[in-house]
Amino acid sequence: METFPARLMRATQFAARAHARQTRKGAAAEPYVNHVIEVAALLAEHGAPEAAILAGLLHDTVEDTEVTLAELEAAFGAEVASIVAEVTDDKTLPKETRKAHQVRHAATKSDGAKQVKLADKTSNLCAILASPPAGWEHGRRVEYIGWAGRVAAGLRGVNPGLEAAFDAAYRAALDALAREAASA
Numbered sequence: 001m002e003t004f005p006a007r008l009m010r011a012t013q014f015a016a017r018a019h020a021r022q023t024r025k026g027a028a029a030e031p032y033v034n035h036v037i038e039v040a041a042l043l044a045e046h047g048a049p050e051a052a053i054l055a056g057l058l059h060d061t062v063e064d065t066e067v068t069l070a071e072l073e074a075a076f077g078a079e080v081a082s083i084v085a086e087v088t089d090d091k092t093l094p095k096e097t098r099k100a101h102q103v104r105h106a107a108t109k110s111d112g113a114k115q116v117k118l119a120d121k122t123s124n125l126c127a128i129l130a131s132p133p134a135g136w137e138h139g140r141r142v143e144y145i146g147w148a149g150r151v152a153a154g155l156r157g158v159n160p161g162l163e164a165a166f167d168a169a170y171r172a173a174l175d176a177l178a179r180e181a182a183s184a
Contacts, residue, residue, distance in 0.1 A: 004050050011057040011076060012037065018058075018065040026131030035123055036060060042119040046161035052112040055083035059116050063088045079112070086113035087120070099147055106154025114155040118162045121148045121155075125169040129176055138180060145173045 002010075015036050022032035040056035048056075054076055061067040062084055069088075073081035086109050089098045102117075109117065125148055128141055136144075152166050 007050075007054060007076070008040075008057075011054045011080075012040075014075065015057045015061060018061045018067050022064065024127060024131070025133035025136075026127055027134060028131035030131070032060075032064075035127065038123045038126075039116065039119045042122055042162065042165060043115055046115075046119075046159055046165065048115045048119075048159060048162070049112060051077075051079040051083060052115045054080045055087070055112060056116050056119055058084050059087050059120060063091060083110065083112040083116055086110060087116050103147070103150045103154065106151050109155070111158045114158045115162055118152060118155045118159065118166050121152055122162070122166045122169045124148065125166075125173045129169075129173055138177065138184075141173075142177055145170065145177065 016033045019032040019036065023029040024032055024035060036057050036059065039059065040053050043053045043056045058067075058072055058076065058080065061072065062069055069081050069085050072084055089102070091098075093101070106114070106117065125145060128136070128144060132141060149170055152163075152170070156163055
């Protein structure tokens with residue numbers, strides 16, 4: 001039987017290979033894999049179950065690479081693949097439809113999927129503060145932060161530590177944008 005640390009390292013390698021040529025949208029253009037590692041670290045720090053931590057590392061592989069859910073299931077099991085499936089957007093839908101879907105269906109996710117989504121939104125808010133995507137003017141960042149808050153509202157009740165981490169990132173993002181608007 002493979003130990004959790006061995007599975008964790010295997011998932012980290014898998015994610016690193018899958019996202020090898022991708023960078024974040026921010027001005028720093030950091031390697032994309034840093035995001036999924038941050039998501040998994042948030043999950044681990046706040047006591048999420050092992051399947052959620054692994055899914056945190058793998059959560060964008062199906063959506064953003066050529067990896068399939070069948071490959072994830074074969075490599076990491078049905079529970080991990082199921083969580084990834086729940087948090088994967090259908091890229092065939094228009095962006096606004098996908099965003100509305102996340103808000104509308106957040107509360108119906110499994111506990112593992114809720115935790116992954118909450119950690120993902122927390123990581124994204126931190127990234128917007130540290131290195132906003134090129135071309136994301138003040139209004140776009142305000143809109144994203146508000147949307148992330150609406151998604152997070154449906155993810156509550158599963159992991160108070162993750163909720164507190166999200167709330168801190170949310171407040172920091174709002175405060176930074178308020179200071180930016182005041183100085184403009």
